[in-house]
Amino acid sequence: MFKNHVQPPELPAIFRLKTGQTFKAVSFGAPLKESVSGEVVFTTSLVGYPESMSDPSYRGQILVFTQPLIGNYGVPAMDKDKFGLFKHFESDKIHVKGIIVTDYAKKYSHWNAVESLGEWCARNNVPALSGVDTRAVVTLLREQGSTLGEIIIGDAKPAKELEDPNKRNLVAEVSVKSKKIYNKGGDVKIALIDCGAKQNIIRCLAKRGAEVHLVPWNHDVTKDTTHYDGIFISNGPGNPSYCEETIINLRKLLIRESSKPVPTPIFGICMGNLLLGAAAGFETYKLPYGNRGHNQPAINLLTNQCVITSQNHGFAIKDGEKDMVEGWEKYFVNANDGSNEGIRHKTLPFASVQYHPEAKAGPQDTEYLFEEYLETVRESKKDYLRQKSKISKKQYPQIQVGAEVNILNQKQFSESA
Numbered sequence: 001m002f003k004n005h006v007q008p009p010e011l012p013a014i015f016r017l018k019t020g021q022t023f024k025a026v027s028f029g030a031p032l033k034e035s036v037s038g039e040v041v042f043t044t045s046l047v048g049y050p051e052s053m054s055d056p057s058y059r060g061q062i063l064v065f066t067q068p069l070i071g072n073y074g075v076p077a078m079d080k081d082k083f084g085l086f087k088h089f090e091s092d093k094i095h096v097k098g099i100i101v102t103d104y105a106k107k108y109s110h111w112n113a114v115e116s117l118g119e120w121c122a123r124n125n126v127p128a129l130s131g132v133d134t135r136a137v138v139t140l141l142r143e144q145g146s147t148l149g150e151i152i153i154g155d156a157k158p159a160k161e162l163e164d165p166n167k168r169n170l171v172a173e174v175s176v177k178s179k180k181i182y183n184k185g186g187d188v189k190i191a192l193i194d195c196g197a198k199q200n201i202i203r204c205l206a207k208r209g210a211e212v213h214l215v216p217w218n219h220d221v222t223k224d225t226t227h228y229d230g231i232f233i234s235n236g237p238g239n240p241s242y243c244e245e246t247i248i249n250l251r252k253l254l255i256r257e258s259s260k261p262v263p264t265p266i267f268g269i270c271m272g273n274l275l276l277g278a279a280a281g282f283e284t285y286k287l288p289y290g291n292r293g294h295n296q297p298a299i300n301l302l303t304n305q306c307v308i309t310s311q312n313h314g315f316a317i318k319d320g321e322k323d324m325v326e327g328w329e330k331y332f333v334n335a336n337d338g339s340n341e342g343i344r345h346k347t348l349p350f351a352s353v354q355y356h357p358e359a360k361a362g363p364q365d366t367e368y369l370f371e372e373y374l375e376t377v378r379e380s381k382k383d384y385l386r387q388k389s390k391i392s393k394k395q396y397p398q399i400q401v402g403a404e405v406n407i408l409n410q411k412q413f414s415e416s417a
Contacts, residue, residue, distance in 0.1 A: 007106055007116065007118050007119065008028060008029060008030065008031060008119065008121070009031055010026050011031055012024070012025075012026065013027040013129050013152060014152040015132055015149065015150075015151055016149060016150045016158070017040065017137075017147055017148075018147045018148040018149065018162055019140070019144055019147050021137075021140060023132045023137070024131070025100070025130060025131045025132045027127060027154070028118040028129070028130055029098070029099070029118055029121030029122055029128025029129075030121055030122045030124070030125045030128075031122075031153060032125070032127050032153055032156065033155075034156055034157075035151060035152045035156045035159050036098050036150065036151045037097070037149065037150040037151070037162040037163045038060050038061050038062045038097035038162075038165055039060060039061045039062065039149075039165055039166060039314075040061070040062045040064060040137070040141065040146070040148065040149035041058075041146065041290055041314065042138045042141060042289075043063060043064070043065060043066065043293050044066050044067075044292070044293030044294070045065075045067065045293050045362070046067050047073075048294065048362065049071075049099075049117065050088055050120075051090050051360055051361050053094050053095070053096050053126075054089040054091045054092075054094055055095060055198060056091050056196030056198070056237055057236060057237045057313070058237065059096075059170045059196065059238065060165025060166075060168075060237065060238070061097060061165065061237075062097050062098045062151065063096045063098070063099050063100070064100040064132075064134050064137050064138065064141075065100070065101050065102075066134055066138055068101075068102040068103050068134075069102070069103045070099075070104060070105065071101070071104050071105040071116060071117035071118070072105035072108055073108055073109065073113060074109070074113025074115060075113060075114065075115050075117055075120040076110075076112045076113055077112070077114045078092070081203070083182050083203060083206045085202055090198040090199050090360065091174075091198070093124060094120070094121070094124040095174070097126070097151075097165075098126060098127040098129070100129050100132050101128070101132070101134060102133065102134045102135075104128070104130035105117075127151045127153060142288075142289055145289055146289050146290065148164055149162070165237070166314075169238070169242040170196075170236070170238030170239075171195045171217045171238060171242065171243050171246070171271065172218075172242075175216050175236075176214055176215070176216055177216060179213055179219075181211065181214070182202055182206050182214065183209075183210065183211050183212060184211055185211060186206070186209050186211030186212070187210070188209070188211065188229040188230060188374065188377050188378055189210070189211045189213060189226065189227070189228050189229050189230075190210045190211065190212050190228065190229065190230045190231070190377070191213050191219075191224070191226075191230070192205070192212050192213065192214050192233075192234060193215055193216075193217060193221070193231070193233045193234060193246065193272070194215060194217055194234055195233065195235065195246065195272065195275070196234060196237050196271065197214065197234035197235065197236075198360065200360035201234055201269060202214065203358075204357075204358045204370045205232065205370065208370060208371065209374070210374060213228070217236070217243065217245075217246055218243075218245040218246055218249065219249070220252070221253055222249070222256055228264065229377050229380065230265045230267070230373070230374070230376075231264055231266045231267075232266075232268070232269075233246075233250070233268035233271070233276055233352065234268075234269060234270075234271065234272055235312070235356065236270070237271070239286075239315065240278060240284050241278075241284070243271075247275055248279075250276060250278075251279040254279055254280060254350065257350075258348060261387050262380055262383045262384045263348050264380065265350075265373060265380050266349065266350045266351075267351055267352060268351075268352030268353075269355075269356060269358070270312065270313055270353075270354060270355070270356060272352055273317065273340075273342060273343065273352035274315055274317060276352045277317040277343055277352070280325050280345075280350075281325040282318060282323065282325055282328075282343070283317070283323060284315050284318065285315065285316060286314060286315050287313075287315065287316055287337075290312075290313060290314035291313060291334060291337070291339070292311060292312045293310070293311060294308075294310045294361060295308055296309050296310070296334065296355060297309070297335035297336060298334055298335060298353075298366075299334075299341075300331070301329075301330050301331060301333065302331070307363075307365040308363045308365050309341070309362070309363065309365065310356040310359040310360075310361070311354070311355045311356065312356065317340040318340075319333075327346055327347070327348075328343055328345055328346065329343070329344060329345075330343060331343050331344040331351060331353065339354075341353060341354045341355055353366070
């Protein structure tokens with residue numbers, strides 16, 4: 001049965017690009033009295049607007065949907081699963097600055113929906129415009145590259161200067177401030193460096209048996225008193241160059257782990273790929289208009305297999321022949337534009353991908369990467385415990401006295417006396 005709740009007021013609005021193009025529209029979200037600006041990006045996803053809009057990676061951005069009809073299945077409740085994670089959202093709030101659609105469905109139909117898209121936007125104070133030729137907007141972005149934009153509703157005055165989210169540390173804004181633990185008691189402990197972690201990344205680790213320690217973006221794992229069996233670097237918004245603290249910490253981590261008999265497995269996703277790459281010595285750059293959507297093809301260079309991936313990034317790693325760092329190799333590349341989609345160390349358990357293997361929404365072609373990573377972590381833990389046992393026995397040699405009773409070497413007692 002179609003539902004039609006009380007909708008926010010429809011007001012005339014304008015969507016303006018910094019490059020000069022203006023589009024007339026109708027507001028169906030929050031009736032803001034001040035204009036809102038941000039980086040204009042687009043997504044080709046057909047479904048999954050609640051997940052996309054609540055994804056911290058979209059922080060500071062105005063999201064344009066190429067799918068003509070948006071809102072027809074409403075917005076679900078903020079229910080949580082057994083791990084305390086949101087079932088249908090990637091965070092506890094909307095992170096986009098605003099959304100632009102061609103046609104908005106006032107009436108929605110879905111057994112799980114509790115409110116309309118317009119109601120959800122209004123409740124979160126987020127502007128939403130319809131009646132815009134979004135495919136024309138996307139054509140402009142593809143031709144002239146990424147740009148800033150502004151949403152002006154009713155009599156609101158245009159901003160004197162448009163806000164550029166890439167000029168501030170967005171990761172620090174969305175990261176947790178203190179450690180949080182999920183699935184306590186899991187067989188392996190994973191430190192998840194939160195650069196804007198999606199709920200489903202935590203879920204993909206926890207549901208496979210890991211105890212996940214979500215730590216702040218600038219947390220130095222090398223100084224942590226907790227022993228972690230694996231290190232994971234999450235997705236996140238904005239320019240990776242603002243995460244200098246994270247890059248420095250990861251560089252120290254790579255140096256430490258490279259010299260250990262049993263290095264701790266490290267894996268990164270999206271922003272995690274960029275930060276791990278920067279820590280290893282790679283350069284990053286801004287893509288003309290980014291790769292966002294649930295149908296991006298990526299080629300695994302190890303198997304030559306093409307997989308369909310969910311993506312949301314505006315930056316990439318330089319992976320030309322002259323850009324490669326010794327000891328590292330390309331892992332995945334984008335089949336559309338040839339940009340980097342992942343790197344891996346040739347001999348050590350360090351790797352990352354630019355796309356989202358956890359999807360949500362999107363294809364699950366590469367969710368196996370979580371299983372491979374955790375399998376590596378568990379094998380590494382076994383090797384670590386064996387190595388630790390050998391060192392322990394070497395430092396504290398044991399002898400037998402009478403029955404099967406072990407005591408410390410008598411020489412150690414005499415020397416310490």
